[in-house]
Amino acid sequence: MGDGPLNGRPLLHIDALYKEYDNPATLVLDKIGFDLFAEDFLCILGPSGCGKSTLIRCIAGFERYEGTIEIDGKGVTGPGSDRIMVFQEFNQLFPWKTVIKNIMYALKINGIKDREEARGRAELYLEKVGLIDYRDYYPHQLSGGMKQRVAIARAMALKPRIVLMDEPFAALDAMSRNQMQDELLRIKEGEGMTVLFITHNIQEAISLGNRIMVMGRKGNIRESMDNPLKKPITPASEGYSEMWRHLNQMLRDGS
């Protein structure tokens, strides 16, 4: 939680993270830094194109970067299953495998060679996202929201140190989105997951995060705060509108 520093070393430590793309030459992240502690749920807001995806992709190990990104004190040099990404795209499941095989395959790669053990673990997490009845479906037979649930189940089944989510609900309709938010929160609490969650949506950030960060257009961090509201958070919660206005202001001003 927000009192993380008491637990000692941060789970994720970022310092002076600098990233520019060569083609075309674009400065995206300008020496940013922050820490994330175990069981934190950090929501990152920011205007489109400010570098949120770039940041999360650097952490996931998909991009080269300058500066420091450490997980449990170890520098990130490439992708690894200690940091599992959940993408915005619905087609992140392998279409050639059924729902359960998608999860079992990820487990197998990560050293769970015993099929029954892998199946058991996969079923447990499908149960958690309410899709156990769909275990033998192929991804193309699922709705967008169901696919995202499977992706979340797959990420959790791998028990990564941190789950990285890049606008996983952005392409969903408002109702599924609210439902998915509730589910994610419930699962996160139950599992004690650490989550870094990117969103465009202020409501989503306030409802989900125990910490909220706002990025500015110049590859900087404009705001980094603890979320003082008590869960469950709805637009009717005390302090919600002040919070919303504050974050909205931060987003509007840009820089």
Add this chain to the structure above:
Amino acid sequence: MNKKLLSQLAFIIAALLLWQLLYNMKIWPKMLFPSIPTIGKAIVEAFTKRGLPAMALHSLKLLVSGLCIGVFLAFILSSLFSINENMAAVYNMIVCMFDLIPGIALIPVAILWLGIGDEAIIFMVIHSCIWPMSRSIIDGFKAVPKIYVEVGRNFGLNGIGLISGVYLPASFERLFSGIKLGWARAWRGLISAEMVFGGSALGIGYYITDRRTNLDIAGIFATIVVIVLIGLIVEYGIFRIIEKNTVAKWGMVH
């Protein structure tokens, strides 16, 4: 599906009727334009008296051997040359160049290098399928959506694991159409080669040449029908089934 099948059958029947009608109009001499019953009889004869099934089987055996070797080599070469971009450019050029050579133009080379045995026929089959297959592999791997590759790497896959776990299934549709194209070309290449030099045992291409020497026009058409039938069996009996159980099941057909 049944409606489609009915339409297809109706087309075939109509084509046969039209043929027979043209025959009855006596526009061309019988020697050049045989009747449908005569062709039917020639087919029966080919099967019962002249040993066409054994010949067709022999041809198919050579075809399958050549296809397997060709596909295997295409994978090896495509992987070897994908080590860096310069090598890939070289292989791309090789594929373009060799793909343009009609199989029949290589027959003299095959005969001089390998003689007139089965090796020369297999050589022709390999030439027919290795280039289209390579192209499918190169294009197919290139077209694999980045997100599958990233998900795979995120799980900890790399190298061979990433190729077999992500690239192969993700590009299966293209690879498979490469195999289909390779098979169609190889089948034609094989028959041309057999028509020119036979091979060590007698194949279907030999049979058609032999019928021509005997001025047996019905026999020639009978062989053509058998060639088409084999193609239909492979398309509907094998390829469609594989497709139904892979890309169609996965929702990956476009």
